[in-house]
């Protein structure tokens with residue numbers, strides 16, 4: 001073996017976005033990839049249609065979320081338009097008992113894992129911090145602190161090891177998150193303990209206004225091997241590639257071989273959140289170019305090319321998408337805020353005398369208004 | 378009843394908790410083969426193996442963050458932060474994750490973590506090894522904060538912390554690690570109560586951690602002078618047992634609070650305000666606090682000047698008793714020009 005004294009980075013994360021593994025080209029033609037193909041040889045037209053439907057539902061709910069925010073029904077919304085394939089493809093590769101630790105943008109992951117309409121709006125509306133039961137959905141509440149959940153996933157995976165369970169843990173985060181200490185520490189822990197965890201980085205090119213080149217001067221997937229973690233860089237707008245790669249990664253982690261890392265190269269078509277103005281930092285040409293790679297259109301083209309498309313299917317998906325969006329709207333509009341003293345609930349699992357006293361005092365204060373309310377009637 | 382150092386009492390507490398509940402997992406730097414830099418976890422690796430006594434990478438956020446994941450999975454992690462000054466890299470995980478997950482999820486996720494921190498000064502340590510960060514954690518809702526001062530409490534309260542379904546930040550005064558005391562290994566006294574470390578009737582002196590020792594010395598010295606000081610060891614900093622404190626202050630009418638940490642927005646400020654709210658009409662004198670200075674922890678050769686010693690405590694005791702004492706330094710501080718104008 002020769003001794004290498006220097007390791008020179010050779011790729012640029014901004015310009016080499018086409019150096020990725022893929023199975024469906026932007027025009028919908030199917031390509032072969034020796035590494036990925038074996039992982040999806042069971043995927044028939046029915047499966048592809050399921051993926052199409054899932055992505056369409058995500059887009060529909062996402063569009064509704066933006067509308068609800070614009071109409072003042074939600075305080076904020078973090079769109080995921082353009083990232084549906086990365087979310088649905090990877091999430092569909094998991095078992096229901098695997099445990100997922102998502103970031104705030106993983107709407108599609110949540111829907112695939114069984115989120116109900118209310119689950120996707122109530123926290124953005126400010127009614128509760130987190131909605132669904134994490135243990136039931138085997139999905140942690142969406143994380144706002146960038147990268148923090150990567151450590152939780154590793155810890156959970158260490159727990160799986162101790163229980164000799166057959167599940168894996170999965171951490172989702174963005175390209176910006178890879179600059180965080182937590183994500184790097186997570187990779188150290190995962191690698192050192194061979195934890196059954198998969199890291200999924202959705203590289204959507206932007207961290208609010210900061211391009212990925214501010215976070216990385218080398219493709220992000222290239223970092224993982226430095227931690228002793230095998231990785232794959234995939235076309236994040238190719239749902240089949242995302243499914244295949246995640247099946248590989250999950251299988252690797254499940255087999256006891258330790259963690260795996262995926263970088264799904266994609267693009268955030270909308271603003272960072274509804275409070276953001278991407279025209280300040282983003283070139284319209286880029287948006288146009290990425291629109292040509294749309295993950296849903298791409299799968300539609302493949303299905304059509306393979307004669308697996310018909311009007312009834314299209315209409316059925318559109319109906320489901322409308323129904324789900326309507327249910328989400330309904331959940332937002334009919335949300336009932338909890339009673340005032342609920343702000344004190346669940347701060348502690350066991351009684352805490354200081355908080356109990358504060359709750360009593362505030363309750364008594366509020367009771368003081370009871371007469372006024374009587375009078376007003 | 379055994380005679381144990383605090384370090385040994387803590388080790389017994391851990392061993393007992395691990396035997397009682399196989400979901401208890403220890404994590405930290407050097408806690409395995411070495412037994413921890415203070416040897417608190419000595420022998421535990423041999424008894425429980427590397428899956429339950431985990432030597433971690435050198436990453437504090439990593440230690441606490443992975444403990445969060447273990448708690449999601451139903452484990453009860455006990456993490457050791459090697460020294461007080463090294464908890465800051467884990468601060469985000471503690472205050473944003475550990476403290477809030479139960480609240481965020483409407484009680485569906487429990488975080489029964491115990492975060493052990495060898496704590497505070499007086500041992501001639503290097504920089505960043507003598508910090509008193511307790512107020513940060515007391516200020517954080519969702520955490521419980523314990524500070525022990527003697528082997529018996531160390532043993533009992535550590536087991537209680539581990540059994541508690543809430544996260545507990547557990548401060549262990551380094552200065553007392555090697556001090557021996559009697560430990561009743563069957564003791565199961567309740568959690569969260571303050572302890573009257575020495576009864577008295579003239580002044581209530583409230584403190585916690587290693588400062589309890591200094592306070593007791595001060596009380597012994599005052600006794601010779603005919604002053605009876607009641608020393609109260611808080612033990613629990615969140616929540617504080619105000620029932621015990623207020624009962625004492627209502628009897629003595631005088632209160633001094635002392636701790637090593639700086640005074641600004643610290644425990645003493647909180648305790649005094651809370652006692653004034655409860656006992657204003659019983660107070661015979663303005664309460665006093667005797668704390669570390671509001672400075673970065675000084676170099677070891679100067680730390681004795683920083684730590685509130687017996688004399689500084691007795692000076693404050695004199696003040697609340699209305700006896701001659703050193704000037705407070707506050708006298709000429711308030712100058713309101715308009716007011717002076719008005720007087721003229």
Ligand SMILES: Cc1ncc(C[n+]2csc(CCOP(=O)(O)OP(=O)(O)O)c2C)c(N)n1
Pocket residue numbers: 105144145146173174175176177178204206207208268272
């Ligand atoms: C620790 C932390 N710092 C800053 C923020 C504010 N913030 C929210 S999202 C974001 C950008 C994250 O970018 P990336 O990780 O690429 O994920 P994306 O939003 O693109 O999905 C920032 C800076 C935060 N939530 N947490």
